[in-house]
Amino acid sequence: MIELSKAEFDVLDALWINYPATASQIIERLSDDKQWHEKTIKTLLGRLVKKGALTFEKEGRQYIYMPCMDRADYTLKESQNFIERFFSGRIAPLVSGFAKSEQLSQQDINELKKVIDDWEKNQK
Amino acid sequence: MIELSKAEFDVLDALWINYPATASQIIERLSDDKQWHEKTIKTLLGRLVKKGALTFEKEGRQYIYMPCMDRADYTLKESQNFIERFFSGRIAPLVSGFAKSEQLSQQDINELKKVIDDWEKNQK
DNA sequence: AATTATAGACTACGCTTGTAATCTATAATT
DNA sequence: AATTATAGATTACAAGCGTAGTCTATAATT
Structure with a gap:
């Protein structure tokens, strides 16, 4: 990279x-x-x-x-890297850290739910 | 910091x-x-x-x-910083990027749901 | 055509970082 | 007590980074 x-x-x-x-x-x-x-x-x-x-x-x-590269591709790679370094590759602990420190808004929660929904639809 | x-x-x-x-x-x-x-x-x-x-x-x-500092505090600050830089401070786009590129497992989804659940309980 | 302005190329320089080697004081061993 | 081993302090050094300044060629203007 x-x-x-x-x-x-x-x-x-x-x-x-x-x-x-x-x-x-x-x-x-x-x-x-x-x-x-x-x-x-x-x-x-x-x-x-x-x-x-x-x-x-x-x-x-x-x-x-x-x-020469796509923003989404670049930020995805950076994100993987980041999450690997700080959270052993698991994404939930990052989100959980935000939640615990009151960093999540209702809007964030709604957006996250939508991401989860979409993911689940995609599984079927 | x-x-x-x-x-x-x-x-x-x-x-x-x-x-x-x-x-x-x-x-x-x-x-x-x-x-x-x-x-x-x-x-x-x-x-x-x-x-x-x-x-x-x-x-x-x-x-x-x-x-001299707590790991959770440090990683939280780094996370905020990271999400600010790459996703204008919104956390969902990060998770969404993972979802789109098939980087999320069922376990991740379950963990995320739990984070959301806990957050919502905490709101009441 | 001559002059000037300006785009990009090249150079600069102190600070941080990764990666150690050497120096120095003192604890451990003979 | 003398010697040795070793912990930490100090020094080293190239590459990357932030932050520009100077050089050079050529497009624009007079």
Whole structure:
């Protein structure tokens, strides 16, 4: 699995919002949340390309970037990894930790029920 | 929040198994899973102390280590952090990702149901 | 055509991390 | 008491990371 640093992920995440996109567009999107210098973001784009997380096509003087992977795939792998490390691969203890510390809302519960429902329908 | 590297967490995790414990005991516990040199583990113990994740008491020539935090507290914070980064703070999308990729077993589902049940009882 | 602005490439630099080796003080052994 | 073994302290060192600054080629403007 391609390993991304936090900052690299944030840049890729800005691309996932909508792609393909130019560096300027990505910089623009990130400007709301991060106080990053334009050069910083360009460095990170370069590192992402080098890691194989992005590709690009030239268009005049600019590059048009495109992610090489799906957000859902990436976050799934990260999640498996995380749950393996902290909860020996079991997902329920994570949710249970949230429940115990009052971190679950009624909406969360409803969403979880739906996930379970869907899973069960799918078993039949 | 105290930030721990992966290797640091693994050492702390070996201490959480049972504490207080000496460096040798921790090294012994880790020897099953990791090919780490004794010196490496001692370096990590030192860094954990410096970060405030561990304390120790001297006993003769040795230190008796003790965690400064609870495993459940630590993993909860890490989980919140993780879910914030990757799923905008919502837990259901994480579980849903597992479901979609066939990563959930019947046991997981049963455990999740129990978590939900307990949560609901607690609401009344 | 000459000049300027700018996109991306390359370089920089201190901090953290993984992974130990060496140093030093003292407990254990002879 | 002298010697040795060993626990922890200190030092090491390359790779990765956050965070840009400088260089270079070329597109845009005058």
